[in-house]
Amino acid sequence: MYKRIMAVLIGIACAFGVYLISSGLPEKKDAVAEGGKFEVPERAVDAPASEQLYQSLCISCHGDQLQGAMGPELAHVGGKLTKEQLFKKISTGGRGMPAFQERLTEEEIITLTTWLASKQ
Numbered sequence: 389m390y391k392r393i394m395a396v397l398i399g400i401a402c403a404f405g406v407y408l409i410s411s412g413l414p415e416k417k418d419a420v421a422e423g424g425k426f427e428v429p430e431r432a433v434d435a436p437a438s439e440q441l442y443q444s445l446c447i448s449c450h451g452d453q454l455q456g457a458m459g460p461e462l463a464h465v466g467g468k469l470t471k472e473q474l475f476k477k478i479s480t481g482g483r484g485m486p487a488f489q490e491r492l493t494e495e496e497i498i499t500l501t502t503w504l505a506s507k508q
C-alpha cells in the first residue's frame with residue numbers, strides 16, 4: 389500500500405517537473421500576454437515604415453494626424469506610456485483596441501512602438 393502511494397506521488401512529481409521544464413522558457417509574446425518582464429530592443433525611429441503601417445492599420449481609429457477618433461489620440465502617447473506598455477498594447481489590444489500580434493511581426497510592432505515612443 390505504502391509503495392503504491394509513493395509510486396503515485398513520484399509520478400505526480402515527474403509530471404509536474406516535465407510541465408515546469410516545458411513551460412520554463414516562455415517566448416516574448418507569452419511574456420507580454422502574461423505581463424512578464426521583457427524589454428523592447430533599441431531601434432532608430434523609422435518614420436516612413438511606421439507611417440505606412442499606421443496608415444493601413446491604425447488610421448481608422450486613431451486619426452490621420454494621430455489626433456484620435458474612435459480610439460484615443462496618440463500624438464503625445466510617448467510621454468504617457470513606456471515602450472514596453474506601447475508594445476504590449478499594440479500586441480494584445482484590449483478595451484476596443486484590436487490585438488496585432490498575429491497580424492504583424494515582432495519587428496513591425498517594435499517599429500511602431502519606437503515611432504510612437506518618439507511622439508512626446
Ligand code: HEC
Pocket residue numbers: 441442445446447448449450458459460461462465468469474477478482483484485486488500504
Ligand atoms: C478598431 C479601432 C482601433 C484600431 C484599428 C487601432 N486601435 Fe489603438 N486603440 C483603440 C482603442 C479603442 C483604444 C483604447 C483602449 C484602452 O482604453 O485601453 C486604443 C488604444 C491604443 C493605444 C494606447 C493609447 C493610450 O493613450 O493608452 C495605443 C498605443 C494604440 N491604440 C496604438 C494603435 C496602433 C499602433 C494601431 C495600429 C497598428 C492601432 N492602435 C489600431 C482602437 C483602435
